[in-house]
Amino acid sequence: MYEAYWGLKEKPFENTPDPRFLYHSSQHEEGLYRLLYAVKEQKGAAIMTGVFGCGKTLLGRTMLRELSKDIYRVGYIMNPQLSYLELLMAVATSLGVSGLPSKKTEVLTNVVLDEISKVLQNNMKDGKKTVVIIDEAHVIADKEVWEGLRLLLNFQLEDRFLLTLLLLGQPELKESIDSNKQFSQRVAIRCHLGHMNLEDTHNYVLHRLKIAGREEQLFTEGALKAIYEKSGGIPRRINHICDLSLLTGFGRKLTHIDEKVVSEVTKDLEGE
Template sequence: MYLAYWGFKEFPFENVPDPRFFYLSRSHEEGLTRLIYATQMRKGGAMLSGDIGCGKTTLTRVFMQELPAHKYDIGLIINPKLRPLEFLQEVLYQFDIKNIPANKGDCLRALNQRILDNLKNNKETLLIVDEAQLLNEQTLEEVRLLLNFQLNDRFLLTILLLGQPELRDLIKGMKQLEQRIAIRFHLTPFDFDDSIRYIRFRLRKAGARKNVFSREAAEKIFEHTQGVPRKINNLCDLSLLIGFSQKEPVIYSRIIERIINDGAIF
């Protein structure tokens, strides 16, 4: 609705994991670097945790784009709340394996064959499990056992676990698995400076030629959102709509205050 009014070519604050709108804060840059390192160096297990809305999914999409398709065979599980056999079957499905077996032993043999085929073709096998805090203890044990796919000098399968902060507690409760998570990182919200840069970055990506948020408005946004990207997106998007409806030249702090006081943003 407000694109032409603000001079945008597309909406700047959509809450979708679009890599084009990925802002590389210091925390996000370190998280991305660790994921790439864990994968390229075949570290076996790695974990990325972070609060809700901090950008784990978008970071993962960017990470996947960084990996050459001809060198990596990637399986991505986005809903891992499954029993152990269902989880193994989902792994095979995400690796595009046909005729998925009905029992655990055959599932493991099919996965092992896929990994060996990739090895012969000079491809690495990478399994990414999003929302990994939803894994139950039995399925987490299957994840640990999958890390047994290895040669004397290297892992044959890299597993990246992504999830909310409680994932760290789950892993700590399983010492054998925790010892196999060689690389880990906790993604944090933006600080004030990165929050300001983030807003301006997304405005430019959307085609804006000027900053449409006053300094005071940006301060109010950070105060309310505490630097959580998803919350920033929601507040900025609604403020742009209201600013458009009231024909404001820029987004002032009073618009942000009104949205917050109305309870339109949690």
């Protein structure tokens, strides 16, 4: 709606995890490196925690894009609110197993584990590493489900795992994992995304605008500072504030967004 008015090719602040918009803040960069290290070195499991909206799913999607198909076979599970058997089936399906009965009552755990084992062995023979990314992993509460995930990590050679699990989730994920000692021992890499600082928030906004086609200044320095203060440096909130500011500025035919516009739209948000 406002794109042409602001000289943009597309909307810059959509709350969708589109890797084209990734801004390499120091913490996102470090998070990405750690996840990449875990898969390259075939560690058992890596976890990435962070509050809602800090960029976990975006980094998960970026991993999917970065991991070359020549070397990796990657499964992605978006919603792991599943029972033990359902989760094993989701893992199997995400890795390309087909032909499992659709009725849960007809499926045996051992059969699913066997199928997963076959896929892992075949991938290894083909010279491929296998990775399963589980997003929203903080919703996994059941001990039995953690036990199922631990079983998956039993597929290993002497010096490496045949499967690397990357678990992304809100901060509660850490407690869940720590209370499942057996699983916890297999987590080789941990990282946490916090909020961005003022400088990163500033550069983040400019970066997303640039990708969307606008290089000239649009937000004043005062506006950028206000965006940082009101968003607490959380990308999802920054996007929301910037999007509403652009809409408001368009409605009023402004040439720039200043801190007054930012304050106004954040008042509206607070009133939600």
